[in-house]
Amino acid sequence: xxxxxxxxxxxxxxxxxxxxxxxxxxxxxxxxxxxxxxxxxxxxxxxxxxxxxxxxxxxxxxxxxxxxxxxxxxxxxxxxxxxxxxxxxxxxxxxxxxxxxxxxxxxxxxxxxxxxxxxxxxxxxxxxxxxxxxxxxxxxxxxxxxxxxxxxxxxxxxxxxxxxxxxxxxxxxxxxxxxxxxxxxxxxxxxxxxxxxxxxxxxxxxxxxxxxxxxxxxxxxxxxxxxxxxxxxxxxxxxxxxxxxxxxxxxxxxxxxxxxxxxxxxxxxxxxxxxxxxxxxxxxxxxxxxxxxxxxxxxxxxxxxxxxxxxxxxxxxxxxxxxxxxxxx
Ligand code: NAI
Numbered sequence: 166x167x168x169x170x171x172x173x174x175x176x177x178x179x180x181x182x183x184x185x186x187x188x189x190x191x192x193x194x195x196x197x198x199x200x201x202x203x204x205x206x207x208x209x210x211x212x213x214x215x216x217x218x219x220x221x222x223x224x225x226x227x228x229x230x231x232x233x234x235x236x237x238x239x240x241x242x243x244x245x246x247x248x249x250x251x252x253x254x255x256x257x258x259x260x261x262x263x264x265x266x267x268x269x270x271x272x273x274x275x276x277x278x279x280x281x282x283x284x285x286x287x288x289x290x291x292x293x294x295x296x297x298x299x300x301x302x303x304x305x306x307x308x309x310x311x312x313x314x315x316x317x318x319x320x321x322x323x324x325x326x327x328x329x330x331x332x333x334x335x336x337x338x339x340x341x342x343x344x345x346x347x348x349x350x351x352x353x354x355x356x357x358x359x360x361x362x363x364x365x366x367x368x369x370x371x372x373x374x375x376x377x378x379x380x381x382x383x384x385x386x387x388x389x390x391x392x393x394x395x396x397x398x399x400x401x402x403x404x405x406x407x408x409x410x411x412x413x414x415x416x417x418x419x420x421x422x423x424x425x426x427x428x429x430x431x432x433x434x435x436x437x438x439x440x441x442x443x444x445x446x447x448x449x450x451x452x453x454x455x456x457x458x459x460x461x462x463x464x465x466x467x468x469x470x471x472x473x474x475x476x477x478x479x480x481x482x483x484x485x486x487x488x489x490x491x492x493x494x
């Protein structure tokens with residue numbers, strides 16, 4: 166099986182190189198896969214892609230004409246793959262449905278603690294010999310109400326972590342998770358969650374229903390000074406409305422690992438470039454906003470799991486096995 170590996174980073178190679186052998190021969194490409202780069206996959210049997218590769222109908226058609234039979238995603242989300250086109254061109258699609266949900270849940274917690282106790286600012290201050298405590302005041306996380314939107318694998322682990330800190334957890338999901346209830350979480354309506362939470366954390370997938378779930382109307386329901394955390398997908402939040410909520414003080418803290426227009430920015434070193442996205446520049450300018458560039462998954466355990474499950478998906482596809490990771494319409 167010849168595998169064309171797109172959007173390669175050094176940390177991907179570190180874990181996938183151990184599987185590069187006669188059975189699966191990997192060629193790494195730094196660039197993204199999209200309609201104009203499909204020729205790179207000429208002569209390969211499969212492509213391995215990540216969140217910012219764009220597998221629209223034209224890309225899939227070109228891949229199929231180039232002899233590609235399989236798309237393996239190194240991520241859980243598959244909103245970047247046109248599944249209708251995959252079916253039309255008889256292309257197998259496999260994903261990694263879970264890779265250390267703990268990693269993402271712990272990153273959400275890191276955003277909360279950093280935003281609240283301002284350790285990022287303290288670190289810089291102390292390095293410059295500034296030992297003042299002015300403007301570093303935080304609040305006790307203990308005793309606060311945390312609203313979890315989407316109580317799947319990550320949401321439930323996150324909820325449990327927050328309960329460990331002494332928080333009351335309320336959750337909103339279409340399906341109640343028994344594990345969360347057993348641990349002490351209470352399900353409420355979305356409106357009640359927005360009204361009662363001191364901290365709101367998003368853990369639902371991006372779907373037509375969840376796009377811009379957080380917008381000027383939902384902000385109105387929230388407490389003044391609320392903390393909002395998004396480690397899920399950028400478009401869950403209407404970013405323009407979020408800037409307004411920050412300017413008015415309605416939103417007291419914003420921690421995001423994902424951003425609506427992130428595909429033009431994230432995973433690249435743009436430190437010597439002119440950033441043309443005025444919205445992210447505005448977000449960065451707020452003292453109460455913390456942005457990380459989609460690193461929630463970035464632990465060694467998660468990367469190991471991604472590599473192992475991807476290789477299993479390739480082997481199962483070759484053996485004609487449609488395992489649970491096979492994505493269909
Ligand atoms: P999951 O599938 O286990 O849980 C998602 C939950 O969201 C489910 O319980 C589902 O019922 C619920 N849900 C769906 N639509 C909803 C709606 N309209 N309102 C409320 N709840 C809704 O998924 P998992 O593994 O917990 O991942 C959650 C999200 O985390 C993924 O969709 C992905 O976007 C994001 N993610 C982010 C990563 C990062 O590096 N920042 C890495 C991995 C995932």
